[in-house]
Amino acid sequence: MVRGYLPQPGLVAQDIQAQLKENLGITVKIEVMESGAFLDENKTGVQPMFLLGWGADYPDQTNFLDYHFGKGASKEFGNGFTDIHETLAKAAQLADPAERNKLYGEANALIKQHVPMIPVAHGGSGTAYKADVTGAHSSPLGNENFSVMAPGDRKQFVWMQNAEPLSLYCADEEDGESLRACEQINEALLAYTVGGTAVEPSLAEKYSANADLTEWTFNLRPGVKFSDGTPLTAKDVVASWAAQWDAANPLHKGRTSVFTYFNALFGAFLNTPPAQ
Numbered sequence: 001m002v003r004g005y006l007p008q009p010g011l012v013a014q015d016i017q018a019q020l021k022e023n024l025g026i027t028v029k030i031e032v033m034e035s036g037a038f039l040d041e042n043k044t045g046v047q048p049m050f051l052l053g054w055g056a057d058y059p060d061q062t063n064f065l066d067y068h069f070g071k072g073a074s075k076e077f078g079n080g081f082t083d084i085h086e087t088l089a090k091a092a093q094l095a096d097p098a099e100r101n102k103l104y105g106e107a108n109a110l111i112k113q114h115v116p117m118i119p120v121a122h123g124g125s126g127t128a129y130k131a132d133v134t135g136a137h138s139s140p141l142g143n144e145n146f147s148v149m150a151p152g153d154r155k156q157f158v159w160m161q162n163a164e165p166l167s168l169y170c171a172d173e174e175d176g177e178s179l180r181a182c183e184q185i186n187e188a189l190l191a192y193t194v195g196g197t198a199v200e201p202s203l204a205e206k207y208s209a210n211a212d213l214t215e216w217t218f219n220l221r222p223g224v225k226f227s228d229g230t231p232l233t234a235k236d237v238v239a240s241w242a243a244q245w246d247a248a249n250p251l252h253k254g255r256t257s258v259f260t261y262f263n264a265l266f267g268a269f270l271n272t273p274p275a276q
Contacts, residue, residue: 005123006053035163045075059197072263077116084110137195143183171244172254246270
């Protein structure tokens, strides 16, 4: 898939193909797939080998390691490894960065031991705009904020990206194309500064946590309304969370109903059917 950090995946795939043939005598056939179909198939674990990039959704190790290798991760790297699961779970429960980093070092060593993936390169984030666009910026998290931009004297802002959004039921999507669109029409409790990674209030005007980070309190910004004029309440926040967490919730049904992000980052659903 074409990404800002991997603009020519075809050439990279051909290089890997040639090296495998020359050095190991392994013949690999390159198959090109549409972005959405690739991601849907990838998370089921049916692809024996694949080229996949990743950009941060938020600046923390959990977004990379827990999402791909934690207990709730999809099967893109198989059924997972218990020792990696346990190490990542311990790290995620700690608040001290130094103590967390020790465990993440152990997790990296375990990933290398089990060889479920090989890093090829580390890229950056890049965007291009017409010169008359004001407020133009590139985000390291891929969440460019269109509301702060103005396209010169034009009435329409046109954005080109790698693929169409798969859906706008955002909780059930994990591809950057869908999430970028979702971030233009939805607002979270907390947000990031435009073009940066510093956390700032959004729907919540302030928040606090207990010492061991097991309880969080968010105070909603007063006067917030939905597009139909309905006031935002704490019940709406709980309903949004429950739709993702509770597999028995009637709203726990999206394009695929897999809810990959929630399960990967939080470890398990509530009321998950035995078959899953």
